[in-house]
Structure formats: structure tokens, C-alpha cells
Amino acid sequence: MASSMFAKARKRLHQAAKHLEVDPDVLEKLKYPQETLAASLMVRMDDGSRRSFKAWRCRYDDTRGPTKGGIRYHPKVNIDEIMTLAFWMTFKCAVANLPYGGAKGGISVDSKKLSPAELERLSRAYVMAFARFIGPDRDIPAPDVYTNAMVMGWMADEYSSIVGHPSPAVITGKPLALGGSLGRNDATGRGGHIILRHLEKELGVSPDKTRVVLQGFGNASFHCARLLHDDGFRIIGVSDSKSAIYDPDGMDPYAVMEHKTANRTVSGAPTNGKAEEISNEQLLEKECDLLIPAALEHQITDENAARISAPLILELANGPTTPAADAILEAKGTIVIPDILANAGGVTVSYFEWTQNKAGYYWSEDEVRSRLREFLVPQATVIWQTKQKKELSLRTAAYVLALERIAGAVAAHGTRAYFRS
Ligand code: NAD
Numbered sequence: 001m002a003s004s005m006f007a008k009a010r011k012r013l014h015q016a017a018k019h020l021e022v023d024p025d026v027l028e029k030l031k032y033p034q035e036t037l038a039a040s041l042m043v044r045m046d047d048g049s050r051r052s053f054k055a056w057r058c059r060y061d062d063t064r065g066p067t068k069g070g071i072r073y074h075p076k077v078n079i080d081e082i083m084t085l086a087f088w089m090t091f092k093c094a095v096a097n098l099p100y101g102g103a104k105g106g107i108s109v110d111s112k113k114l115s116p117a118e119l120e121r122l123s124r125a126y127v128m129a130f131a132r133f134i135g136p137d138r139d140i141p142a143p144d145v146y147t148n149a150m151v152m153g154w155m156a157d158e159y160s161s162i163v164g165h166p167s168p169a170v171i172t173g174k175p176l177a178l179g180g181s182l183g184r185n186d187a188t189g190r191g192g193h194i195i196l197r198h199l200e201k202e203l204g205v206s207p208d209k210t211r212v213v214l215q216g217f218g219n220a221s222f223h224c225a226r227l228l229h230d231d232g233f234r235i236i237g238v239s240d241s242k243s244a245i246y247d248p249d250g251m252d253p254y255a256v257m258e259h260k261t262a263n264r265t266v267s268g269a270p271t272n273g274k275a276e277e278i279s280n281e282q283l284l285e286k287e288c289d290l291l292i293p294a295a296l297e298h299q300i301t302d303e304n305a306a307r308i309s310a311p312l313i314l315e316l317a318n319g320p321t322t323p324a325a326d327a328i329l330e331a332k333g334t335i336v337i338p339d340i341l342a343n344a345g346g347v348t349v350s351y352f353e354w355t356q357n358k359a360g361y362y363w364s365e366d367e368v369r370s371r372l373r374e375f376l377v378p379q380a381t382v383i384w385q386t387k388q389k390k391e392l393s394l395r396t397a398a399y400v401l402a403l404e405r406i407a408g409a410v411a412a413h414g415t416r417a418y419f420r421s
Pocket of ligand 1: 143144145146147188215216217218219220221239240241242280294295296297316317318343344346347
């Protein structure tokens with residue numbers, strides 16, 4: 001597993017540890033996931049046959065609280081990716097200062113090839129297999145790539161049937177009518193927008209001078225694009241899993257989304273001038289002032305990092321940049337606002353949803369939005385100050401903050417130094 005995604009992710013922990021006094025017990029505790037469960041989900045298909053799907057759930061570390069993390073449906077999902085995503089969630093929850101550890105789950109499936117009824121049976125089968133593993137005080141899933149509010153609603157319903165009473169707090173990102181929170185749907189994109197605008201003076205960003213390219217055009221990406229567009233930023237490129245469009249004259253993200261919803265692709269969407277149809281890989285390298293990777297991990301690698309022209313990257317996707325690419329970007333002065341800060345808005349509003357479910361008392365959208373800002377802005381400020389003070393990249397500064405918090409929780413149980421004295 002020397003070059004696995006997980007091994008690469010763990011490098012970031014060791015980089016951060018160099019800038020803190022961390023008891024070796026803490027690093028030992030964070031070396032491997034706490035527990036990982038694999039299952040095979042048997043699903044009755046519409047044609048009467050049965051098919052099995054591989055599925056996983058990993059709880060990385062629960063020292064700071066119940067574990068939290070999304071469920072991904074993707075044909076390439078595998079245990080290495082799930083462990084890595086759970087590791088990142090542990091650090092993201094600590095960056096956002098939520099009382100959670102990190103987790104992640106997934107099913108290896110091309111959900112676009114399933115009928116709605118097959119998708120429902122698969123989602124319920126996931127909960128049947130993992131019902132003993134998840135729970136409102138143990139491990140709380142949420143949506144991720146190719147899962148949405150309806151999938152979360154089916155899962156909450158299945159879990160409630162198993163335990164014999166409504167249990168909405170078992171999962172977040174649910175439809176509003178089933179205990180979802182106002183403001184959850186756009187929380188990830190909005191969180192990225194809040195952080196960018198909060199740091200804009202330090203970053204030298206101004207809306208009218210900033211041309212934005214986004215990779216992916218799903219939940220996280222669309223909401224960030226529309227908020228930036230509303231503020232006067234110019235969106236000049238977007239993509240989906242099949243294609244990309246680029247127009248230096250700009251485009252209206254609302255119109256692009258309308259086109260994507262009708263045609264299942266951004267290709268052919270209306271733009272202000274004449275759009276160039278290019279590949280996803282080409283889009284990443286196009287000239288722009290702000291690049292927002294918002295699709296999958298490991299898109300910016302040592303192979304293409306030198307050709308990325310954007311001086312600023314806002315990582316809405318989890319893990320879009322490899323550690324080797326980080327080094328190349330850092331050497332050429334590119335500033336990267338790291339995933340564990342940039343996309344923490346989603347898990348923060350998931351936390352709000354969970355607290356509302358537990359209290360049975362629901363907040364207004366304005367309350368959700370203002371509390372989201374209250375949670376994220378101080379973290380962005382501290383991370384920026386740490387970067388300046390210790391002369392670190394924003395990513396290492398964010399890992400330092402998270403590790404400090406996790407280490408504090410681990411050390412509160414007593415460390416090697418305590419027991420030796
Ligand atoms: P989504 O399913 O809504 O959208 C994913 C988008 O990526 C789609 O537009 C899809 O066409 C595109 N895509 C898929 N494969 C691609 C590829 N190979 N190249 C380019 N585009 C591709 O998913 P989402 O919820 O927006 O998640 C996107 C990223 O944001 C993921 O990395 C996810 O882990 C991360 N994220 C999401 C949330 C959330 O609350 N939704 C929170 C934190 C992080």
C-alpha cells in the first residue's frame with residue numbers, strides 16, 4: 001500500500017506533526033482506522049435477477065465524538081478510497097471544531113444505470129448491512145458523490161424500521177419534510193464562498209477581476225458558482241464527468257444548470273460568447289484566476305500541476321490535489337485553500353441538522369446561514385494566521401489546527417508522558 005491514496009493522505013499528518021509538539025501516542029492512535037466493515041449487498045433487480053454490490057463503511061477515529069461522513073455511490077469506490085475519505089473527515093471535523101470524529105462509506109456502483117426502484121432497494125440494503133455500525137450517537141452518514149437527499153431519506157426510513165422508532169438523527173442531508181435542515185442543500189458551496197470572501201483581502205481577490213473555472217457541476221460546485229456569479233465573479237468554465245465548456249466571456253451558472261438538468265451534460269449549455277468544448281483535463285489547465293476542483297480526488301497531480309495556470313485554488317472536492325502536486329504548486333506560489341477548510345460547510349450544516357433532530361426544534365434558513373458563517377470564519381482566520389506566523393501552506397496550517405484539537409482530546413485520556421511520570 002506504499003503509494004495508496006491512504007498512504008499519501010497520511011503524509012499530511014506527518015507534515016503537520018513537524019510543526020507541533022505532539023505526543024507519539026497521538027500519531028500511533030491516528031495511524032489506522034478504528035474500524036472498517038465491508039459487506040456485499042444483494043439486490044433484486046427489476047428484471048427479477050439478483051445482483052451483489054460491494055459496500056464499505058469506515059469509522060476512522062471517534063475520540064472527539066461520534067463519527068461523521070458521507071456515503072458515495074461510484075463504480076470506482078474501493079476500501080483504500082473510503083479509508084482515505086474517512087481520514088480526511090476526521091481532520092475536517094476538527095478544523096470546523098465540530099464534536100465529531102470522521103467516517104466515510106460507499107458502494108461500488110454506477111447508479112446512473114439503475115432504475116429509481118433499484119436505487120431505493122440498494123440504498124435500503126446498505127442500511128440493513130450497516131445498521132449495527134451506524135447510529136445517531138455512533139456514526140452518522142450524509143450524502144456524497146451521486147447520493148442525494150432522497151437517498152438519505154430512504155436510509156433514515158430503513159434505519160427507523162430496524163430500530164422500531166423514527167430516528168432522523170441517524171443520517172443528515174435528508175429531505176426537509178423528513179427532518180432535513182434548511183440550508184443543508186447549498187451548505188458546501190456556500191461554505192466555500194464564505195471562506196473565499198472572508199479571506200479575499202489577504203488573497204488579493206476582487207469579484208470584478210476574478211475569472212473562475214470549476215471542475216464538476218454538481219451540488220458543491222453549482223451553489224458555489226451561483227453565489228460567486230451573484231457577487232460579480234465571472235464563471236468562465238465548468239465540466240461534468242463527460243465534458244467541459246470554456247468561454248472567456250463568461251456564463252450564467254443558473255442557465256448552465258437548467259441545461260444540465262434537461263440534458264444530463266453541460267455540453268451545449270448557453271454561454272455569453274462562443275463556448276469551446278474541451279476535455280476535463282484541458283479545463284483544469286485553462287487560464288483563469290480561481291480554479292475550483294469540485295468533482296473527485298487526485299485530479300491535480302505531479303503530471304499536470306506545473307501546467308495549472310490559476311494562482312488560487314479553492315478545493316471543494318475532497319482530496320483533489322496529491323501531495324506531490326502540492327509541492328509543485330507551492331514552489332510556483334499557487335495558494336491552495338484546502339478541502340478540510342474549503343468544503344467544511346457541508347458537514348457543519350449536517351451537524352446543525354443532527355442537533356435540530358436531537359432537540360426536535362428547527363431553525364430558520366437565516367439562522368442556519370448566520371451560524372454557518374459563525375463557525376467557519378474564525379477557523380479561516382486562525383488558519384490564515386498560523387500560515388503567516390509559521391510560514392506554512394494553508395493546508396499544513398489547517399492540519400496543524402486539526403491535529404492540535406485531536407491531540408488535545410487524545411492526550412486528555414493520558415499519554416505516554418503522563419503514565420511514565
Ligand atoms: P455531485 O454528485 O452532486 O456532483 C459531482 C459532479 O462531479 C457532477 O457534476 C459530475 O458530473 C462531476 N464528475 C464526476 N466525475 C467526474 C470526473 N471524472 N471529472 C469531472 N467531473 C466529474 O457531488 P457533490 O456532492 O457536488 O461532490 C463533489 C465533491 O465535493 C466530492 O469530492 C465530494 O466528496 C465533495 N464534497 C461534497 C459535499 C456535499 O455536501 N455535497 C461536502 C464536502 C465535500
